[in-house]
Amino acid sequence: MNGQLPRTARSDARDNRARILDAARVVFGEEGLGAPVRKVARHAGVGPATLYRHFPTKQELITETFAEQRRACRTAVRDALADSDPWRGFRGLVERICELHADSRGFADAFVAAFPEAMDFTADREQTLRAVGELARRAQESGRLRPDFVVGDLVLMLTAHRGLQDTPHAVRAATSRRFAAYVIEAFRAAPQAAAPTPLPPAVRWPVRRPGARSPQG
Amino acid sequence: MNGQLPRTARSDARDNRARILDAARVVFGEEGLGAPVRKVARHAGVGPATLYRHFPTKQELITETFAEQRRACRTAVRDALADSDPWRGFRGLVERICELHADSRGFADAFVAAFPEAMDFTADREQTLRAVGELARRAQESGRLRPDFVVGDLVLMLTAHRGLQDTPHAVRAATSRRFAAYVIEAFRAAPQAAAPTPLPPAVRWPVRRPGARSPQG
Numbered sequence: 001m002n003g004q005l006p007r008t009a010r011s012d013a014r015d016n017r018a019r020i021l022d023a024a025r026v027v028f029g030e031e032g033l034g035a036p037v038r039k040v041a042r043h044a045g046v047g048p049a050t051l052y053r054h055f056p057t058k059q060e061l062i063t064e065t066f067a068e069q070r071r072a073c074r075t076a077v078r079d080a081l082a083d084s085d086p087w088r089g090f091r092g093l094v095e096r097i098c099e100l101h102a103d104s105r106g107f108a109d110a111f112v113a114a115f116p117e118a119m120d121f122t123a124d125r126e127q128t129l130r131a132v133g134e135l136a137r138r139a140q141e142s143g144r145l146r147p148d149f150v151v152g153d154l155v156l157m158l159t160a161h162r163g164l165q166d167t168p169h170a171v172r173a174a175t176s177r178r179f180a181a182y183v184i185e186a187f188r189a190a191p192q193a194a195a196p197t198p199l200p201p202a203v204r205w206p207v208r209r210p211g212a213r214s215p216q217g
Numbered sequence: 218m219n220g221q222l223p224r225t226a227r228s229d230a231r232d233n234r235a236r237i238l239d240a241a242r243v244v245f246g247e248e249g250l251g252a253p254v255r256k257v258a259r260h261a262g263v264g265p266a267t268l269y270r271h272f273p274t275k276q277e278l279i280t281e282t283f284a285e286q287r288r289a290c291r292t293a294v295r296d297a298l299a300d301s302d303p304w305r306g307f308r309g310l311v312e313r314i315c316e317l318h319a320d321s322r323g324f325a326d327a328f329v330a331a332f333p334e335a336m337d338f339t340a341d342r343e344q345t346l347r348a349v350g351e352l353a354r355r356a357q358e359s360g361r362l363r364p365d366f367v368v369g370d371l372v373l374m375l376t377a378h379r380g381l382q383d384t385p386h387a388v389r390a391a392t393s394r395r396f397a398a399y400v401i402e403a404f405r406a407a408p409q410a411a412a413p414t415p416l417p418p419a420v421r422w423p424v425r426r427p428g429a430r431s432p433q434g
Contacts, residue, residue, distance in 0.1 A: 157399070185414060
Protein backbone atom coordinates (compact mmCIF):
# COMPACT_ATOMS: atom_id res chain seq x y z
CA MET A 1 0.00 0.00 0.00
CA ASN A 2 3.01 2.29 0.39
CA GLY A 3 1.26 4.73 2.73
CA GLN A 4 -1.71 5.17 0.45
CA LEU A 5 -5.18 4.74 1.83
CA PRO A 6 -7.15 1.77 0.53
CA ARG A 7 -9.53 2.67 -2.31
CA THR A 8 -12.67 2.70 -0.13
CA ALA A 9 -11.04 4.84 2.55
CA ARG A 10 -9.98 7.32 -0.11
CA SER A 11 -13.47 7.51 -1.58
CA ASP A 12 -14.92 7.88 1.94
CA ALA A 13 -12.56 10.78 2.50
CA ARG A 14 -13.64 12.32 -0.80
CA ASP A 15 -17.31 11.91 0.16
CA ASN A 16 -16.71 13.47 3.55
CA ARG A 17 -14.91 16.42 2.03
CA ALA A 18 -17.76 17.02 -0.44
CA ARG A 19 -20.35 16.62 2.32
CA ILE A 20 -18.51 19.11 4.53
CA LEU A 21 -18.32 21.68 1.72
CA ASP A 22 -22.02 21.24 0.90
CA ALA A 23 -22.88 21.70 4.57
CA ALA A 24 -20.63 24.76 4.83
CA ARG A 25 -22.34 26.35 1.84
CA VAL A 26 -25.73 25.88 3.53
CA VAL A 27 -24.69 26.92 7.06
CA PHE A 28 -22.44 29.88 6.14
CA GLY A 29 -24.87 30.76 3.33
CA GLU A 30 -27.82 31.14 5.71
CA GLU A 31 -26.08 32.33 8.89
CA GLY A 32 -22.99 34.11 7.63
CA LEU A 33 -19.37 33.54 8.56
CA GLY A 34 -20.11 33.89 12.27
CA ALA A 35 -21.62 30.37 12.30
CA PRO A 36 -19.45 27.96 14.31
CA VAL A 37 -17.48 25.25 12.49
CA ARG A 38 -18.96 22.55 14.74
CA LYS A 39 -22.38 23.41 13.29
CA VAL A 40 -21.01 22.69 9.82
CA ALA A 41 -19.69 19.33 11.07
CA ARG A 42 -23.06 18.49 12.61
CA HIS A 43 -24.89 19.46 9.43
CA ALA A 44 -22.50 17.30 7.36
CA GLY A 45 -22.98 14.36 9.71
CA VAL A 46 -19.27 14.06 10.46
CA GLY A 47 -17.34 14.43 13.70
CA PRO A 48 -15.32 17.59 14.41
CA ALA A 49 -12.09 15.55 14.09
CA THR A 50 -13.00 14.55 10.53
CA LEU A 51 -13.76 18.16 9.62
CA TYR A 52 -10.46 19.41 11.08
CA ARG A 53 -8.54 16.68 9.22
CA HIS A 54 -9.86 18.08 5.93
CA PHE A 55 -9.83 21.76 6.92
CA PRO A 56 -7.42 22.48 9.79
CA THR A 57 -8.60 26.12 10.06
CA LYS A 58 -11.90 27.92 9.58
CA GLN A 59 -10.10 30.13 7.07
CA GLU A 60 -9.28 27.15 4.84
CA LEU A 61 -12.85 25.90 5.09
CA ILE A 62 -14.26 29.31 4.13
CA THR A 63 -11.83 29.75 1.24
CA GLU A 64 -12.83 26.38 -0.26
CA THR A 65 -16.54 26.84 0.46
CA PHE A 66 -16.76 29.98 -1.64
CA ALA A 67 -14.35 28.97 -4.42
CA GLU A 68 -17.20 28.85 -6.92
CA GLN A 69 -18.61 32.27 -5.95
CA ARG A 70 -15.14 33.79 -6.17
CA ARG A 71 -14.72 32.39 -9.67
CA ALA A 72 -18.17 33.72 -10.63
CA CYS A 73 -17.26 37.13 -9.28
CA ARG A 74 -13.97 37.20 -11.22
CA THR A 75 -15.81 36.23 -14.41
CA ALA A 76 -18.35 39.00 -13.85
CA VAL A 77 -15.54 41.52 -13.38
CA ARG A 78 -13.82 40.35 -16.57
CA ASP A 79 -17.06 40.48 -18.59
CA ALA A 80 -17.89 43.94 -17.29
CA LEU A 81 -14.46 45.33 -18.17
CA ALA A 82 -14.68 43.79 -21.64
CA ASP A 83 -18.08 45.33 -22.40
CA SER A 84 -17.85 47.97 -25.13
CA ASP A 85 -20.56 49.99 -23.29
CA PRO A 86 -19.08 50.90 -19.88
CA TRP A 87 -22.47 51.80 -18.34
CA ARG A 88 -23.91 48.44 -19.41
CA GLY A 89 -20.80 46.76 -17.99
CA PHE A 90 -21.12 48.68 -14.72
CA ARG A 91 -24.83 47.85 -14.38
CA GLY A 92 -24.25 44.19 -15.14
CA LEU A 93 -21.53 43.96 -12.53
CA VAL A 94 -23.69 45.59 -9.83
CA GLU A 95 -26.53 43.17 -10.63
CA ARG A 96 -24.25 40.14 -10.58
CA ILE A 97 -22.59 41.05 -7.29
CA CYS A 98 -25.99 41.62 -5.66
CA GLU A 99 -27.15 38.25 -6.98
CA LEU A 100 -24.11 36.44 -5.54
CA HIS A 101 -24.53 38.23 -2.20
CA ALA A 102 -28.29 37.47 -2.02
CA ASP A 103 -27.49 33.85 -2.66
CA SER A 104 -25.12 33.54 0.30
CA ARG A 105 -24.90 35.58 3.47
CA GLY A 106 -21.44 34.09 4.02
CA PHE A 107 -20.17 35.34 0.69
CA ALA A 108 -21.61 38.79 1.40
CA ASP A 109 -19.87 38.71 4.81
CA ALA A 110 -16.59 37.77 3.16
CA PHE A 111 -16.86 40.66 0.73
CA VAL A 112 -18.13 43.42 2.97
CA ALA A 113 -17.19 42.72 6.56
CA ALA A 114 -13.84 42.34 8.23
CA PHE A 115 -13.87 38.71 9.29
CA PRO A 116 -10.34 37.56 10.05
CA GLU A 117 -11.24 34.14 8.60
CA ALA A 118 -12.01 35.75 5.22
CA MET A 119 -8.53 37.21 4.71
CA ASP A 120 -8.14 35.29 1.46
CA PHE A 121 -10.95 37.40 0.03
CA THR A 122 -9.13 40.69 0.49
CA ALA A 123 -7.33 40.42 -2.83
CA ASP A 124 -10.58 39.51 -4.64
CA ARG A 125 -12.40 42.42 -3.08
CA GLU A 126 -9.65 44.84 -4.02
CA GLN A 127 -9.57 43.52 -7.57
CA THR A 128 -13.34 43.89 -7.86
CA LEU A 129 -13.32 47.41 -6.47
CA ARG A 130 -10.47 48.41 -8.79
CA ALA A 131 -12.56 47.15 -11.71
CA VAL A 132 -15.59 49.09 -10.42
CA GLY A 133 -13.40 52.20 -10.24
CA GLU A 134 -12.20 51.71 -13.81
CA LEU A 135 -15.74 51.05 -15.12
CA ALA A 136 -17.09 54.02 -13.17
CA ARG A 137 -14.48 56.34 -14.68
CA ARG A 138 -15.42 55.21 -18.18
CA ALA A 139 -19.17 55.33 -17.50
CA GLN A 140 -18.80 58.84 -16.06
CA GLU A 141 -16.89 59.91 -19.20
CA SER A 142 -19.73 58.55 -21.30
CA GLY A 143 -22.14 60.66 -19.23
CA ARG A 144 -24.30 57.76 -18.04
CA LEU A 145 -23.03 57.46 -14.45
CA ARG A 146 -23.50 60.40 -12.09
CA PRO A 147 -20.31 62.41 -11.73
CA ASP A 148 -20.45 62.39 -7.91
CA PHE A 149 -20.46 58.57 -7.68
CA VAL A 150 -17.47 57.16 -5.80
CA VAL A 151 -16.52 53.48 -5.45
CA GLY A 152 -17.33 53.67 -1.73
CA ASP A 153 -20.97 54.20 -2.71
CA LEU A 154 -21.11 50.69 -4.10
CA VAL A 155 -19.61 49.34 -0.86
CA LEU A 156 -22.27 51.37 1.00
CA MET A 157 -25.03 49.79 -1.11
CA LEU A 158 -23.61 46.27 -0.69
CA THR A 159 -23.46 46.83 3.06
CA ALA A 160 -27.11 47.88 2.95
CA HIS A 161 -27.88 44.88 0.74
CA ARG A 162 -26.81 42.64 3.63
CA GLY A 163 -29.77 44.02 5.59
CA LEU A 164 -31.99 42.21 3.06
CA GLN A 165 -30.78 38.87 4.42
CA ASP A 166 -33.56 39.38 6.97
CA THR A 167 -36.24 39.05 4.29
CA PRO A 168 -38.06 35.71 4.09
CA HIS A 169 -36.02 33.20 2.11
CA ALA A 170 -38.73 32.65 -0.50
CA VAL A 171 -38.60 36.24 -1.75
CA ARG A 172 -34.96 37.11 -1.07
CA ALA A 173 -33.75 36.79 -4.67
CA ALA A 174 -36.65 38.88 -6.01
CA THR A 175 -36.14 41.49 -3.29
CA SER A 176 -32.45 41.69 -4.10
CA ARG A 177 -33.19 42.18 -7.80
CA ARG A 178 -35.56 45.06 -7.10
CA PHE A 179 -33.00 46.62 -4.75
CA ALA A 180 -30.25 46.30 -7.38
CA ALA A 181 -32.47 47.92 -10.01
CA TYR A 182 -33.19 50.86 -7.68
CA VAL A 183 -29.47 51.21 -6.88
CA ILE A 184 -28.68 51.43 -10.59
CA GLU A 185 -31.42 54.05 -11.03
CA ALA A 186 -29.88 56.02 -8.17
CA PHE A 187 -26.42 55.88 -9.74
CA ARG A 188 -27.63 56.84 -13.22
CA ALA A 189 -26.71 60.37 -14.31
CA ALA A 190 -29.60 62.79 -14.69
CA PRO A 191 -30.35 63.52 -18.38
CA GLN A 192 -28.74 66.72 -19.59
CA ALA A 193 -32.05 68.59 -19.43
CA ALA A 194 -32.52 67.85 -15.72
CA ALA A 195 -30.55 69.64 -13.03
CA PRO A 196 -28.56 67.10 -10.99
CA THR A 197 -29.51 66.87 -7.32
CA PRO A 198 -26.41 67.14 -5.14
CA LEU A 199 -25.81 64.27 -2.72
CA PRO A 200 -24.54 64.70 0.83
CA PRO A 201 -20.75 64.21 0.94
CA ALA A 202 -19.33 60.73 0.37
CA VAL A 203 -18.15 59.02 3.54
CA ARG A 204 -14.68 57.59 3.94
CA TRP A 205 -15.04 54.81 6.49
CA PRO A 206 -12.24 54.39 8.98
CA VAL A 207 -10.15 51.34 8.09
CA ARG A 208 -10.83 48.46 10.46
CA ARG A 209 -8.06 46.56 12.14
CA PRO A 210 -7.64 43.21 10.36
CA GLY A 211 -8.70 41.33 13.48
CA ALA A 212 -11.86 43.39 14.06
CA ARG A 213 -15.20 41.60 13.92
CA SER A 214 -18.36 43.13 12.65
CA PRO A 215 -21.04 43.45 15.35
CA GLN A 216 -22.95 40.70 13.49
CA GLY A 217 -20.00 38.31 13.80
CA MET B 218 -47.42 58.42 55.35
CA ASN B 219 -50.64 56.54 54.48
CA GLY B 220 -48.99 54.03 52.16
CA GLN B 221 -46.94 56.65 50.34
CA LEU B 222 -43.23 56.15 49.98
CA PRO B 223 -41.05 58.60 51.92
CA ARG B 224 -39.81 61.48 49.76
CA THR B 225 -36.28 60.06 49.30
CA ALA B 226 -37.56 56.60 48.36
CA ARG B 227 -39.81 58.20 45.76
CA SER B 228 -36.99 60.22 44.25
CA ASP B 229 -34.72 57.12 44.28
CA ALA B 230 -37.40 55.27 42.34
CA ARG B 231 -37.63 58.15 39.86
CA ASP B 232 -33.84 58.15 39.45
CA ASN B 233 -33.79 54.41 38.87
CA ARG B 234 -36.53 54.60 36.28
CA ALA B 235 -34.69 57.34 34.39
CA ARG B 236 -31.41 55.44 34.63
CA ILE B 237 -33.03 52.26 33.30
CA LEU B 238 -34.56 54.12 30.35
CA ASP B 239 -31.23 55.80 29.55
CA ALA B 240 -29.48 52.43 29.68
CA ALA B 241 -32.18 50.83 27.51
CA ARG B 242 -31.76 53.56 24.88
CA VAL B 243 -28.01 52.83 24.74
CA VAL B 244 -28.21 49.01 24.84
CA PHE B 245 -31.20 48.55 22.50
CA GLY B 246 -29.92 51.44 20.40
CA GLU B 247 -26.58 49.76 19.73
CA GLU B 248 -27.55 46.08 19.80
CA GLY B 249 -31.18 46.08 18.72
CA LEU B 250 -34.18 44.60 20.47
CA GLY B 251 -32.52 41.20 20.74
CA ALA B 252 -30.35 42.48 23.62
CA PRO B 253 -31.30 40.82 26.92
CA VAL B 254 -33.07 42.86 29.60
CA ARG B 255 -30.46 41.84 32.21
CA LYS B 256 -27.86 43.69 30.11
CA VAL B 257 -29.97 46.85 30.42
CA ALA B 258 -30.12 46.35 34.21
CA ARG B 259 -26.35 45.88 34.39
CA HIS B 260 -25.76 48.98 32.25
CA ALA B 261 -28.10 51.00 34.49
CA GLY B 262 -26.35 49.74 37.64
CA VAL B 263 -29.57 48.32 39.12
CA GLY B 264 -30.54 44.77 40.01
CA PRO B 265 -32.92 42.78 37.78
CA ALA B 266 -35.59 42.96 40.52
CA THR B 267 -35.53 46.77 40.42
CA LEU B 268 -35.85 46.75 36.65
CA TYR B 269 -38.79 44.33 36.74
CA ARG B 270 -40.52 46.44 39.41
CA HIS B 271 -40.51 49.40 36.99
CA PHE B 272 -41.05 47.41 33.79
CA PRO B 273 -42.65 44.03 34.41
CA THR B 274 -42.25 42.98 30.75
CA LYS B 275 -39.68 43.62 28.04
CA GLN B 276 -42.55 44.94 25.92
CA GLU B 277 -43.31 47.71 28.46
CA LEU B 278 -39.62 48.60 28.67
CA ILE B 279 -39.30 48.83 24.88
CA THR B 280 -42.48 50.88 24.52
CA GLU B 281 -41.25 53.45 27.05
CA THR B 282 -37.67 53.45 25.75
CA PHE B 283 -38.74 54.58 22.30
CA ALA B 284 -41.55 56.92 23.30
CA GLU B 285 -39.55 59.91 22.06
CA GLN B 286 -38.70 58.34 18.70
CA ARG B 287 -42.33 57.35 18.19
CA ARG B 288 -43.41 60.94 18.86
CA ALA B 289 -40.74 62.21 16.44
CA CYS B 290 -41.94 59.79 13.80
CA ARG B 291 -45.58 60.86 14.23
CA THR B 292 -44.55 64.51 13.93
CA ALA B 293 -42.62 63.75 10.74
CA VAL B 294 -45.66 62.00 9.28
CA ARG B 295 -47.91 64.95 10.17
CA ASP B 296 -45.48 67.50 8.71
CA ALA B 297 -45.09 65.48 5.51
CA LEU B 298 -48.84 65.16 5.00
CA ALA B 299 -49.27 68.88 5.62
CA ASP B 300 -46.63 69.89 3.06
CA SER B 301 -48.19 71.65 0.09
CA ASP B 302 -45.59 69.95 -2.17
CA PRO B 303 -46.20 66.18 -1.88
CA TRP B 304 -42.79 65.23 -3.35
CA ARG B 305 -41.03 67.49 -0.84
CA GLY B 306 -43.17 65.96 1.92
CA PHE B 307 -42.35 62.45 0.75
CA ARG B 308 -38.62 63.17 0.54
CA GLY B 309 -38.56 64.78 3.97
CA LEU B 310 -40.33 61.82 5.52
CA VAL B 311 -37.90 59.29 3.97
CA GLU B 312 -34.96 61.35 5.25
CA ARG B 313 -36.41 61.66 8.75
CA ILE B 314 -37.24 57.96 9.08
CA CYS B 315 -33.71 57.02 7.95
CA GLU B 316 -32.27 59.47 10.48
CA LEU B 317 -34.32 57.97 13.33
CA HIS B 318 -33.37 54.43 12.28
CA ALA B 319 -29.66 55.28 11.96
CA ASP B 320 -29.81 56.73 15.44
CA SER B 321 -31.12 53.55 17.04
CA ARG B 322 -30.88 49.96 15.89
CA GLY B 323 -33.63 49.12 18.38
CA PHE B 324 -36.05 51.61 16.84
CA ALA B 325 -35.23 50.27 13.36
CA ASP B 326 -35.88 46.74 14.66
CA ALA B 327 -39.21 47.82 16.10
CA PHE B 328 -40.26 49.34 12.79
CA VAL B 329 -39.02 46.74 10.35
CA ALA B 330 -38.75 43.39 12.06
CA ALA B 331 -41.34 41.18 13.71
CA PHE B 332 -40.22 41.25 17.34
CA PRO B 333 -43.05 40.10 19.57
CA GLU B 334 -41.90 42.62 22.20
CA ALA B 335 -42.47 45.47 19.75
CA MET B 336 -46.18 44.79 19.24
CA ASP B 337 -47.06 48.29 20.42
CA PHE B 338 -45.28 49.64 17.34
CA THR B 339 -47.54 47.86 14.89
CA ALA B 340 -50.12 50.65 14.92
CA ASP B 341 -47.38 53.29 14.47
CA ARG B 342 -45.87 51.41 11.57
CA GLU B 343 -49.23 51.02 9.88
CA GLN B 344 -50.04 54.69 10.38
CA THR B 345 -46.66 55.68 8.91
CA LEU B 346 -47.06 53.38 5.92
CA ARG B 347 -50.59 54.65 5.29
CA ALA B 348 -49.18 58.19 5.24
CA VAL B 349 -46.41 57.10 2.86
CA GLY B 350 -49.08 55.59 0.61
CA GLU B 351 -51.10 58.80 0.63
CA LEU B 352 -48.03 60.97 -0.04
CA ALA B 353 -46.85 58.60 -2.76
CA ARG B 354 -50.22 58.79 -4.51
CA ARG B 355 -50.08 62.59 -4.49
CA ALA B 356 -46.40 62.73 -5.51
CA GLN B 357 -47.09 60.32 -8.38
CA GLU B 358 -50.00 62.53 -9.51
CA SER B 359 -47.65 65.50 -9.50
CA GLY B 360 -45.27 63.49 -11.71
CA ARG B 361 -42.29 63.66 -9.36
CA LEU B 362 -42.39 60.11 -7.93
CA ARG B 363 -41.93 57.18 -10.32
CA PRO B 364 -45.26 55.58 -11.22
CA ASP B 365 -44.05 52.05 -10.39
CA PHE B 366 -43.14 52.92 -6.77
CA VAL B 367 -45.09 50.90 -4.21
CA VAL B 368 -45.08 51.41 -0.43
CA GLY B 369 -43.32 48.06 -0.02
CA ASP B 370 -40.31 49.61 -1.76
CA LEU B 371 -39.81 51.94 1.19
CA VAL B 372 -40.01 48.97 3.57
CA LEU B 373 -37.43 47.24 1.33
CA MET B 374 -35.12 50.24 1.58
CA LEU B 375 -35.55 50.54 5.36
CA THR B 376 -34.76 46.84 5.68
CA ALA B 377 -31.60 47.44 3.65
CA HIS B 378 -30.87 50.52 5.77
CA ARG B 379 -30.57 48.21 8.79
CA GLY B 380 -27.54 46.65 7.10
CA LEU B 381 -25.79 50.00 7.61
CA GLN B 382 -25.81 49.40 11.37
CA ASP B 383 -22.60 47.47 10.69
CA THR B 384 -20.79 50.65 9.65
CA PRO B 385 -18.41 52.18 12.20
CA HIS B 386 -20.34 54.29 14.68
CA ALA B 387 -18.41 57.48 13.87
CA VAL B 388 -19.67 57.60 10.28
CA ARG B 389 -23.06 55.94 10.64
CA ALA B 390 -25.15 59.11 10.49
CA ALA B 391 -23.26 60.42 7.44
CA THR B 392 -23.54 57.02 5.73
CA SER B 393 -27.26 56.93 6.41
CA ARG B 394 -27.72 60.42 4.93
CA ARG B 395 -25.93 59.47 1.72
CA PHE B 396 -27.99 56.26 1.52
CA ALA B 397 -31.25 58.22 2.01
CA ALA B 398 -30.25 60.70 -0.72
CA TYR B 399 -29.56 57.85 -3.15
CA VAL B 400 -32.88 56.20 -2.27
CA ILE B 401 -34.71 59.44 -3.05
CA GLU B 402 -32.84 59.70 -6.36
CA ALA B 403 -33.91 56.13 -7.15
CA PHE B 404 -37.57 56.90 -6.39
CA ARG B 405 -37.62 60.14 -8.38
CA ALA B 406 -39.56 59.97 -11.66
CA ALA B 407 -37.47 60.25 -14.83
CA PRO B 408 -37.96 63.63 -16.53
CA GLN B 409 -40.50 63.51 -19.34
CA ALA B 410 -37.76 63.53 -21.97
CA ALA B 411 -36.11 60.40 -20.62
CA ALA B 412 -37.59 56.94 -21.13
CA PRO B 413 -38.35 55.34 -17.76
CA THR B 414 -36.37 52.18 -16.99
CA PRO B 415 -38.69 49.40 -15.90
CA LEU B 416 -37.95 47.83 -12.51
CA PRO B 417 -38.24 44.11 -11.80
CA PRO B 418 -41.64 43.33 -10.25
CA ALA B 419 -42.38 44.54 -6.73
CA VAL B 420 -42.23 41.82 -4.11
CA ARG B 421 -45.05 41.08 -1.70
CA TRP B 422 -43.41 39.55 1.35
CA PRO B 423 -45.22 36.73 3.08
CA VAL B 424 -46.74 37.94 6.34
CA ARG B 425 -44.77 36.70 9.33
CA ARG B 426 -46.39 35.02 12.25
CA PRO B 427 -46.60 37.56 15.12
CA GLY B 428 -44.29 35.43 17.26
CA ALA B 429 -41.63 35.00 14.57
CA ARG B 430 -38.18 36.39 15.26
CA SER B 431 -35.90 37.83 12.65
CA PRO B 432 -32.69 35.81 12.19
CA GLN B 433 -30.86 38.79 13.75
CA GLY B 434 -33.00 38.63 16.88
